[in-house]
Amino acid sequence: MRELRWWCGPASGAWDWTWQPYVGVWLFLLAIIGAYILLVRRLGRPEPAERRARRRAVGWFATGIILLWGALDWPLGPLGAGYLASLHMVQFLLVGVAAPAFLLLGLPPETFRRIERAPRFMKLLDDLTQPIAAFFIFNVVMTVTHWPSVVDTLMATAAGSFVVDITWLLTGLVFWWPLCSPVPARPRFGPMLQVVYLALNAILIRPPFAFLLFSRYPVYATYELAAPIPGTDALGDQQLAAGIMKIGTAWIMAVAAAVVIYQYHRRKGFAQST
Amino acid sequence: MRPSRELLILLCATLVGCAPDAARSGNDRGYRGVVIPEPRAKPAFTLTDTRGEPFDFRERTRGYLTLVFFGYTYCPDICPVTMANLGAVMRELRPSVSRRIRVVFVTTDPARDTPERLGRWLRNFHPNFIGLTGDFDRINEIQQTMGLPPAQLGVPDSATGSYLVGHSAYVVAFTPDGLGRVLYPFGTRQVDWAHDLPKLLEDEWDDS
Numbered sequence: 001m002r003e004l005r006w007w008c009g010p011a012s013g014a015w016d017w018t019w020q021p022y023v024g025v026w027l028f029l030l031a032i033i034g035a036y037i038l039l040v041r042r043l044g045r046p047e048p049a050e051r052r053a054r055r056r057a058v059g060w061f062a063t064g065i066i067l068l069w070g071a072l073d074w075p076l077g078p079l080g081a082g083y084l085a086s087l088h089m090v091q092f093l094l095v096g097v098a099a100p101a102f103l104l105l106g107l108p109p110e111t112f113r114r115i116e117r118a119p120r121f122m123k124l125l126d127d128l129t130q131p132i133a134a135f136f137i138f139n140v141v142m143t144v145t146h147w148p149s150v151v152d153t154l155m156a157t158a159a160g161s162f163v164v165d166i167t168w169l170l171t172g173l174v175f176w177w178p179l180c181s182p183v184p185a186r187p188r189f190g191p192m193l194q195v196v197y198l199a200l201n202a203i204l205i206r207p208p209f210a211f212l213l214f215s216r217y218p219v220y221a222t223y224e225l226a227a228p229i230p231g232t233d234a235l236g237d238q239q240l241a242a243g244i245m246k247i248g249t250a251w252i253m254a255v256a257a258a259v260v261i262y263q264y265h266r267r268k269g270f271a272q273s274t
Numbered sequence: 275m276r277p278s279r280e281l282l283i284l285l286c287a288t289l290v291g292c293a294p295d296a297a298r299s300g301n302d303r304g305y306r307g308v309v310i311p312e313p314r315a316k317p318a319f320t321l322t323d324t325r326g327e328p329f330d331f332r333e334r335t336r337g338y339l340t341l342v343f344f345g346y347t348y349c350p351d352i353c354p355v356t357m358a359n360l361g362a363v364m365r366e367l368r369p370s371v372s373r374r375i376r377v378v379f380v381t382t383d384p385a386r387d388t389p390e391r392l393g394r395w396l397r398n399f400h401p402n403f404i405g406l407t408g409d410f411d412r413i414n415e416i417q418q419t420m421g422l423p424p425a426q427l428g429v430p431d432s433a434t435g436s437y438l439v440g441h442s443a444y445v446v447a448f449t450p451d452g453l454g455r456v457l458y459p460f461g462t463r464q465v466d467w468a469h470d471l472p473k474l475l476e477d478e479w480d481d482s
Contacts, residue, residue, distance in 0.1 A: 014350030214364060217464040224463055227351035228358055234464070235362060 007165075008072065009158030011082030011226040017075070024162065029056075029065060036061055036106070043110045054108050061106025067099040072165060081161045084232060085212070085223040085241040088155075093248040095165055096142070099257065105181035112183045126184045129177040131197055136177040139206060141167060147206035148219040156224045175201075179256065191264040195257045202253035205246075212242035237267045239242030282337075297337055303455055306466035306475065307445075310421075311366050313453035313481060314446075316340070317419040321380065321408035324393030329406055332452070338376040339474050340448040341458075344425065346383035346439050347395040351423035352460050353379075356445065361399030363467040371472050374450070377406045380413055381449070382441040420454060449474055453481070 006024030015082040046054040070076060071094035080087035115121060127133065132146075144150055145164055156159030179194055213218055217255060218224035228234075303309050316332050323329040331358065341360065345353035364372050379396060381387035384407045387395075390403035399453075414424035428438035443460035446469075456474065458466075 011351075080420065141471075217363075217468060221463060224353055225461060228354050233358065239475065 005158060007158040007159050007162045008074075008077035008081035009193050010156055010222065011078075012055050012274075013130045014175075014227040015079065015083050015229050019075050022073055022077060024158075025069070025077065026032075028072070029069055030131075030269070033065060040108060040110060043108055046110070050109065057106050057108045059106075060061060060102045064102030064106055066167070067094045067102060071095045071099070079229075081155060083223065083229055084217075085234075085238050086244055088151075088223070089241040089244040089248070091165075092142075093145075093170060093244065093252065096168030096172045097249060097252050101176045101180060104173060105212075107181075109182075111136045112181060114260050116183050122184060126178070128174055129181070129184070131178045131186070131193070134178055135172050135197060135200065138171055138201070139204065141171040143206050143208055144208075146212075148211075148221075152221045154270060179260070191260050193198040198253040198260070202250040202257075209246050212238050212245065212249045239254055277327050278301065285413065287341045294477075301475070303349060304337050306470050307447065307456040307458040307462065309456050310454060313455045313479075314419075314421055316448045317416055318453045318464065319412070319416050321406040321416075322389060323414070324389045324391070324396065324405040326389045329404070334404075335378065335448070336375045337450050339374055339450055339471065340378060341445050342378045342380065342420070342448065343445045344382050344413070344422065344441050344481060346381050347387050347391055348436065348467045349439070349441075349470070356443070356460060356462075357396070357399040357403065359462070359464045360445075360467060361403070363464050364402070366464075367469060370474070371475060374475055375471060376404060377402070378406060380406045380408075380416070381441045382413060382417075383427075384408060384410050386412065417442065421477070422446070447474055449477075449479065455479065 005020065005022055008022055008025070040054075040058070071080075071091045076087060077093060078265075080089075080091040115125070116239070129138070145167060151164075154164050178189055178197070214233075218238050221236065223236040223237060286365070290449055316335070318330075318332040320328050321332045343353075343360075345354055345356070347353070350451045352419040356376075360377055362373065364377065367375075377400065379392070381392055387405075387407055389405070389407055392407055394407045410425075410427075422442040422444060425442075426440040428440065430437040445458040446454050447456040447458065457471070458470075
């Protein structure tokens with residue numbers, strides 16, 4: 001076993017498949033799980049009518065945690081942080097796009113009623129999660145955190161890698177909040193606009209995608225100068241990263257849009273039948 | 275006495291860390307590598323190539339921009355990265371440029387790097403790379419004539435018998451006039467090579 005590391009960081013020598021513990025990742029996940037358990041306990045036993053929703057929420061939350069764990073811990077964590085830009089992008093999809101949606105869906109419905117009782121927090125949420133603001137924040141942060149000089153600076157240390165991961169997670173929460181949370185109420189942000197919100201994110205060509213795909217030479221020193229993994233080359237890996245970024249994001253947005261449309265029709269059908 | 279693994283790593287790190295800032299910041303001639311203030315003459319030596327035949331270095335590289343790197347095929351990081359980056363750039367350069375360049379890899383681990391192994395390994399990066407092997411002490415002498423520190427063999431692992439080799443991480447660039455003019459430390463990127471290689475062929479040097 002190698003030395004203990006708290007978070008995934010830059011490559012150290014050639015990659016091998018020796019398992020490596022990342023204590024910071026475990027503590028981070030345990031802290032989120034602990035906070036969730038505390039929250040659920042505080043909410044108390046749900047009303048019989050809400051028990052199914054509570055069970056479902058716990059399932060969504062567990063899915064979010066599993067996605068985070070898979071993205072941050074060995075082997076994906078160190079491979080993405082120090083060796084392959086394509087896996088760095090897979091991490092981004094998991095930490096910054098997929099997991100936040102599940103974590104938000106994992107909040108029991110009663111949580112939102114409690115949030116409404118905290119006016120200051122509600123005000124902050126209201127400002128941050130305006131769909132236009134959320135869209136802007138998500139895309140700016142996504143662009144900045146994939147900018148070569150930013151990546152090369154931050155991924156040079158475990159602390160920088162931690163900052164990137166946390167930034168992705170928080171930005172992802174902001175992005176999904178208008179879609180997954182009933183508070184603050186946004187009656188004008190209906191299913192049609194939600195689909196437009198998702199579709200715009202799916203089709204938008206962001207600068208990192210363009211330079212990752214079309215650059216003649218590798219743009220990230222982190223991955224270009226890392227010990228090579230047999231069968232990969234820096235430029236091909238970078239182009240694969242561009243594909244994962246574009247297709248992966250588009251696919252997640254498409255699934256989310258399908259869910260929005262399905263729920264809309266289900267609600268409409270339910271309203272017509274009653 | 276053979277140096278410990280830690281010492282070798284320290285040596286590599288020191289060699290790697292000596293000049294990258296200078297390399298990246300460029301210099302008054304506009305190179306991304308480090309221009310050698312007093313150019314060094316291309317040394318004359320004969321080693322064995324990957325076909326097992328003698329290779330007269332000075333004669334066979336005469337008139338070419340020649341990039342020389344000392345390393346070994348079991349190297350976990352610096353050597354494969356350096357050669358992969360050079361190979362990638364050589365494929366991207368115009369043929370009129372790339373055919374005027376010779377890349378020579380001299381092993382610092384002749385005990386394990388047989389000509390066949392060396393050839394196989396180099397073909398992973400570029401079919402035209404030249405691999406040379408020979409006597410360990412002779413190779414170290416050659417390195418020293420180029421102003422590079424000699425390689426040092428590490429302590430073999432008790433279980434696997436494998437060992438590291440401490441070696442310089444510089445590529446020495448000899449311009450077609452036969453003088454070593456620019457050093458490239460580890461950390462030189464593909465974009466840096468793509469910038470410097472055509473320039474090394476085109477520039478005229480005033481050595482007076």
